[in-house]
Amino acid sequence: MSTTTAPPLLDVRRIYAEPAALASPRGQQVVGRWPGAELVEVASHWQIPELHGDEANVRRWVRIKREALVLGVLKSLRARPNGRSADFIAPSTSNGCAMACAYCYVPRHKGYSNPVTVFTNIEQITGYLARHVRRQGPKTEPNQCDPTAWVYDLGENSDCSVDALISDNVADLVATFRGLPDAKASFATKYVNRDLLTWDPQGRTRVRFSLMPEATAKLLDIRTSPVAERLAAIDDFVEAGYEVHVNFSPVVVEDGWLARWADLLDALGDATSEATKAQLACEVIFLTHNEQLHEVNLGWHPKAEDLLWQPAIQEPKRSQNGAVNVRYAWRDKQRHVEQLLALIAERAPWCTVRYAF
Structure with a gap:
């Protein structure tokens, strides 16, 4: 009997x-x-024609993500105010992703496949973040991001669990926030990287596992960890x-x-301990899609x-940068949000909803 192994x-x-x-x-x-990879010198990580902006790359979408990597220097260091998931969006230590979720907005930035770009000036980035946190001083008023800590989102344009397969950038960020008592790092992930379990974050890093019903994820979450594997990892990360x-x-x-969401909420409850439930919270984000990405996906x-x-x-819905996005019709969406929030209250009352839109 032969078996097949995923690439x-x-x-x-x-x-x-x-x-x-x-x-x-x-x-x-x-x-x-x-060590066996071919090295190609480029003037700018933003301008690599054979990777970015070439419609022919759609045919090689996943192969490019698996086989290409970019090294660059992040020149603009800025922590942008956010206020929804985090207080600030941290300067990126990478851009792009090796996974290929069909709804992801990240490919819009560089066009088409957008493999991982690693920013190598990590000392500058961690130093900037430490200074930025210290300038804030203690957080005196709780908000939806956190009651006591300034929260910095690390992975706006990437998945930090995957980035950790490539370099020590994410480990360095976790170590930096371990020493910042007034702040907390945060990142969302669809990939279970158990190497992170050895990093001793001491409660100063928040990992947000992205979840959706298994059948939906099999169609849309391409090259990610299965939802069941994400659920199985939650207690281990808390511990x-x-x-x-x-x-x-x-x-x-x-x-x-x-x-389907009722089944997922039940599975989340079955997979998590009482200690995990006591600290668990969620963000609820309904789909926003993009006309250009729709054409690429076709x-x-x-x-x-x-x-x-x-x-x-x-x-x-036209975004601030002029892109044409689509979202569920407003009145219908409000009804759907209320339906899902009621379901969470029924099936997972221990899970605090931080925000929903």
Whole structure:
């Protein structure tokens, strides 16, 4: 009886590198992990025609994510105010992702496949963050982000659990926040990387496991850890010293969607201990899709668009950067939000809802 093995998440064959990034200790660490990879010097991580902005790349979408890696230097260090999931969005230590979720907004930034770019000036980034936290002083008023700590989102344009397979950037960030009593790091993830269990975060890093019903995830969450594996990891991360929350995201409206979410909430309850439930909270985020991404997806994963692109129940919304997004029609969405919140209150009353939209 033969068995098939899934291809590795990363099998790096070519590394595109800005010279300064390649010469840095962190750049050399990354190159050392894939010593057989071809090195290609580039002037800017933003301008690599064979990776970014070429429609032909749609045919090679997943292969590029698995085989290509980019090294760059982050030149603009800024912590942007947020106020929803976190108080601030931290400067990125990476951009792009090796996974390929069909609804992800990250590919819109660089176009098409958008493999991982690692920013190698990690000492500058962690130093900036430490200074920024100290300038805030103690948090004196609780908010939806956290009652006592300033929360910094680390992975706005990436998945930190995957980034940790590539370099020590995320480990360095966790270590930095371990020493900042007024602040807490936070990142959402769809990938279970058990190496993180050895990092001793001492409660100063919040991991948010993104969840959706298993059948929906099999269609939309491409190259991610199965939902059952994410559920099974939650208690272990709490025991390892992380604060663990969950993201119910994105919530996709489809036939039988509430029944599927009821099953997921029951599974979450079965998978978690009382200690985990006592600290658990969630964010609820309904699907927002993008016209350009819809067109890209039709070239490599059209079945996903049967679920994501539903003009009969969606309405356009133009974003601040001019992109045309679609979301569920406002009145219907309000009803759906109320339905899901009522379901959470019924099936998982121990799970605090931090916000829902």
